[in-house]
Amino acid sequence: MKRFFIVSIFLLISSSLFAQKELKGVIKDKNGPKDNLGVYGANIHWLNTEVGTTTNKKGMFSIPYKKEYRKLIISFVGYKIDTIIVNSTKPINHYLTESNTLEEVAITAKKDATQRSYLQTQNLVTINSEELLKAACCNLSESFETNPSIDVNFSDALTGTKQIQMLGLTSPYLLITQENIPSIRGAAQAFGLTFTPGTWVESIQITKGAGSVINGFESISGQINTELVKPSTNHKFYLNAYGAMGGRFELNTHFNQKVSEKWQTGLYVHGNYRGEKFDKNSDNFLDNPLAEQINVMNRWQYTDAEKGWVSFINFRYLDDSKQVGEVDFNPKEDRGSNTVWGSEIKTKRFDTSVKVGYVFPDLPFQNMGFQAAYSNHEQDSYFGLREYNIKHQSFYSNFMFSSIIGDTRNKFKTGASFTYDKYDEFVSAVMNSNFDRNENSIGAFFEYAYDNADNLSVTAGLRLDYHNLLGTFVTPRLHMRYVPLGRGVLRVSVGRGKRSANIFAENQQFFASSRTVTIENSGGNIYGLDPEVAWNYGVSFLQGYKLFGRKGDVTFDFYQTNFSNQVVVDWENPQEISFYNLEGKSIANSFQVEVNQNIIPYFNTRFSYKFYDVSTDYKSGNLAKALQAKHRFFANVSYETKTEDNDASWKFDVTYNWIGEQRLPDTNNQLPIYSDSYNLLNTQITKVFSKKFEVYAGAENITNYKQKNPILGSDNPFGANFDTTIIYAPVFGSNFYTGLRFKID
Amino acid sequence: MKNIFLLVAVLLLSTSVFAQKKNAKVSFEVDGVCMMCKKRIEKAALKTKGVKFAQWDVNTHKLSLIIDEHKTNTETVKKTIASIGHDTKDFKAPKEAYDNLHECCKYRDEEVQEDHKKKN
Numbered sequence: 001m002k003r004f005f006i007v008s009i010f011l012l013i014s015s016s017l018f019a020q021k022e023l024k025g026v027i028k029d030k031n032g033p034k035d036n037l038g039v040y041g042a043n044i045h046w047l048n049t050e051v052g053t054t055t056n057k058k059g060m061f062s063i064p065y066k067k068e069y070r071k072l073i074i075s076f077v078g079y080k081i082d083t084i085i086v087n088s089t090k091p092i093n094h095y096l097t098e099s100n101t102l103e104e105v106a107i108t109a110k111k112d113a114t115q116r117s118y119l120q121t122q123n124l125v126t127i128n129s130e131e132l133l134k135a136a137c138c139n140l141s142e143s144f145e146t147n148p149s150i151d152v153n154f155s156d157a158l159t160g161t162k163q164i165q166m167l168g169l170t171s172p173y174l175l176i177t178q179e180n181i182p183s184i185r186g187a188a189q190a191f192g193l194t195f196t197p198g199t200w201v202e203s204i205q206i207t208k209g210a211g212s213v214i215n216g217f218e219s220i221s222g223q224i225n226t227e228l229v230k231p232s233t234n235h236k237f238y239l240n241a242y243g244a245m246g247g248r249f250e251l252n253t254h255f256n257q258k259v260s261e262k263w264q265t266g267l268y269v270h271g272n273y274r275g276e277k278f279d280k281n282s283d284n285f286l287d288n289p290l291a292e293q294i295n296v297m298n299r300w301q302y303t304d305a306e307k308g309w310v311s312f313i314n315f316r317y318l319d320d321s322k323q324v325g326e327v328d329f330n331p332k333e334d335r336g337s338n339t340v341w342g343s344e345i346k347t348k349r350f351d352t353s354v355k356v357g358y359v360f361p362d363l364p365f366q367n368m369g370f371q372a373a374y375s376n377h378e379q380d381s382y383f384g385l386r387e388y389n390i391k392h393q394s395f396y397s398n399f400m401f402s403s404i405i406g407d408t409r410n411k412f413k414t415g416a417s418f419t420y421d422k423y424d425e426f427v428s429a430v431m432n433s434n435f436d437r438n439e440n441s442i443g444a445f446f447e448y449a450y451d452n453a454d455n456l457s458v459t460a461g462l463r464l465d466y467h468n469l470l471g472t473f474v475t476p477r478l479h480m481r482y483v484p485l486g487r488g489v490l491r492v493s494v495g496r497g498k499r500s501a502n503i504f505a506e507n508q509q510f511f512a513s514s515r516t517v518t519i520e521n522s523g524g525n526i527y528g529l530d531p532e533v534a535w536n537y538g539v540s541f542l543q544g545y546k547l548f549g550r551k552g553d554v555t556f557d558f559y560q561t562n563f564s565n566q567v568v569v570d571w572e573n574p575q576e577i578s579f580y581n582l583e584g585k586s587i588a589n590s591f592q593v594e595v596n597q598n599i600i601p602y603f604n605t606r607f608s609y610k611f612y613d614v615s616t617d618y619k620s621g622n623l624a625k626a627l628q629a630k631h632r633f634f635a636n637v638s639y640e641t642k643t644e645d646n647d648a649s650w651k652f653d654v655t656y657n658w659i660g661e662q663r664l665p666d667t668n669n670q671l672p673i674y675s676d677s678y679n680l681l682n683t684q685i686t687k688v689f690s691k692k693f694e695v696y697a698g699a700e701n702i703t704n705y706k707q708k709n710p711i712l713g714s715d716n717p718f719g720a721n722f723d724t725t726i727i728y729a730p731v732f733g734s735n736f737y738t739g740l741r742f743k744i745d
Numbered sequence: 746m747k748n749i750f751l752l753v754a755v756l757l758l759s760t761s762v763f764a765q766k767k768n769a770k771v772s773f774e775v776d777g778v779c780m781m782c783k784k785r786i787e788k789a790a791l792k793t794k795g796v797k798f799a800q801w802d803v804n805t806h807k808l809s810l811i812i813d814e815h816k817t818n819t820e821t822v823k824k825t826i827a828s829i830g831h832d833t834k835d836f837k838a839p840k841e842a843y844d845n846l847h848e849c850c851k852y853r854d855e856e857v858q859e860d861h862k863k864k865n
Contacts, residue, residue: 407797453788
């Protein structure tokens with residue numbers, strides 16, 4: 001008996017020793033009713049262990065306890081995760097809080113300044129304002145310097161106007177829109193991009209290849225859309241001043257004001273001035289134009305988020321004048337002179353537009369939009385003894401409804417548009433110098449978009465237009481995006497575009513030459529010419545990757561534009577510029593590889609190689625496009641220091657371009673057949689002092705590369721060899737600038 | 746009298762018919778952690794017949810839906826979502842479905858949760 005007693009004691013002791021301790025408790029809902037029985041199925045486990053359990057129907061649980069566990073995690077879907085520190089097996093009575101009462105989590109991940117989209121069906125690159133600041137200057141035409149998808153060339157040796165190209169085709173083949181309203185077209189083609197100040201631009205979206213059918217039938221090689229700053233999001237006050245050694249000064253001021261609960265307004269004033277005469281290459285011609293511009297925009301924004309209405313009303317007035325030509329040219333005395341050559345280009349433009357958007361408050365996938373825009377563009381100009389005046393009035397309106405079929409995997413957009421363009425054109429360089437015409441068109445479009453919410457999306461669009469000069473025609477566009485695996489995206493696009501070529505407005509640099517102008521009438525409706533029609537095909541592959549833990553992506557783009565009709569601009573004869581409809585083939589092939597690689601945080605690099613094969617059947621035979629480099633290389637490096645507590649930081653940016661040899665048109669042996677390849681190097685440093693104030697300084701064309709003989713026959717501008725159009729490299733050497741930005745919110 | 750009774754019955758029926766909305770807005774919590782979960786949850790929701798719109802918020806875990814109540818209800822959607830591995834308050838995902846999720850999506854795992862928080 002005694003033995004039995006001892007054994008029992010031993011057993012009891014041992015069991016109490018070996019028995020695992022248990023922690024017990026009840027989990028309840030903080031906002032639950034008073035008779036709350038607890039939360040059923042909540043997950044309970046010890047941090048960093050596999051030890052866990054769930055609560056029973058009454059919200060009760062018991063979980064093995066060890067002294068070293070300490071942290072108990074309680075989680076339940078729909079509730080905030082709680083961590084409790086436990087020091088003993090004292091029962092726990094815990095209340096969970098519903099997680100939707102949580103404050104919103106702020107996402108602070110840094111957005112890239114340029115984003116290649118993984119999700120869009122179209123091959124879309126977005127340039128946001130941060131990227132735009134990398135090259136501080138000054139207007140839209142100069143906003144693409146750090147982006148390899150767009151090539152920036154010079155249009156002529158006089159105005160220094162930068163001309164953009166995409167897929168080896170000049171900007172008239174692009175549809176350039178401002179907040180999705182076609183903006184730079186018709187008379188505005190040549191200088192339009194210089195009429196949008198850089199500070200007004202919020203972001204730019206570049207679509208390569210066939211665009212959407214919604215904005216019209218004109219785009220052939222791509223679309224560029226500019227979103228302007230909005231009164232609701234722009235700074236209350238913003239000031240940007242810029243000055244360059246090349247004698248250029250710019251001033252931008254923005255004022256944004258809330259007028260009422262729903263109305264906000266913004267006033268944006270831009271002025272630029274260039275008054276100093278430079279003739280660094282001693283050819284007796286100004287290297288840069290003398291220029292003045294006043295550009296004022298007023299925007300009104302109406303937002304009623306509850307009811308789903310958004311509206312913008314814009315007014316813009318522009319007055320721009322340029323003087324180019326010989327250094328001694330005085331417009332007041334020498335206009336019409338045949339001894340001193342000079343030119344003036346004066347543009348006045350008024351724009352107004354209204355946009356109304358409505359999102360059905362209960363149906364986020366369904367909305368309607370209406371846009372209407374009117375512009376009046378007047379350019380009065382003369383180039384030596386040649387006069388060129390154009391007045392272009394334009395009205396555009398577009399209504400769109402978008403919704404879904406079944407569910408959001410099947411979306412559609414449909415609507416109608418109306419355009420009216422009235423041109424009055426006077427060209428002294430040709431016989432019958434008045435070219436007046438009216439164009440109007442009415443069209444309807446339907447675009448269907450399928451997205452399997454995973455790895456495949458297709459957008460198929462079709463529009464039917466009736467145009468008084470182009471006829472009735474169909475414009476199909478197709479885009480496809482497929483994600484084979486991981487972060488690779490394959491895109492395919494096909495589309496047709498049609499447009500009337502504004503031969504004089506688009507090629508007005510030729511007036512500053514002695515070339516005779518010839519139009520070979522083919523019985524068409526526009527200058528006796530038939531409209532341009534082209535198909536664009538594209539394949540693109542984007543692959544995101546990580547290299548040594550650093551993010552990067554590589555893109556391969558191949559695009560072909562195949563003209564079935566084109567207005568060929570033939571300047572292969574040094575004494576002539578002639579326009580005629582294509583007979584034969586005209587094909588532009590472009591290939592681009594682009595690599596974006598992050599090296600260390602805030603240190604990013606971008607490299608790109610581009611190959612262009614653009615050829616046209618001229619009257620004199622098939623030739624590669626003149627002044628088009630076959631090979632181009634691009635590199636951009638940017639670095640930012642970490643933002644300090646007072647928001648101060650440094651930003652560094654370097655852009656390098658290598659431009660391969662270019663075929664030059666026949667110049668009676670004044671110039672070689674091919675130009676030399678050359679390098680361009682730009683850099684900019686920005687010092688951010690605070691959120692309010694920053695200063696920047698930069699240098700363009702640091703290696704000081706200049707075209708040796710930019711103006712042919714400059715010694716005798718009224719002689720037969722005068723030509724300012726054969727320009728393949730910068731005229732002006734290196735240029736240094738500085739500026740500041742000041743903002744109040 | 747018979748007529749009145751019929752009328753009332755018809756009225757009652759019709760109101761019960763109209764109570765089912767063609768575009769009903771509903772939302773509930775779905776457990777998940779990352780953008781892959783988002784894709785999976787939204788895709789599963791949209792594949793449910795009658796779901797027109799689905800959006801899952803990775804931070805609040807809230808799934809907002811617009812459904813045609815003639816064709817479906819929240820129960821059905823929740824079941825579908827549970828069947829592909831994501832928990833809701835009412836339906837727990839079966840073990841096999843949860844185990845099938847990608848490693849980064851194991852939202853029940855504390856470490857995975859912490860890892861995603863860090864990234865935010």
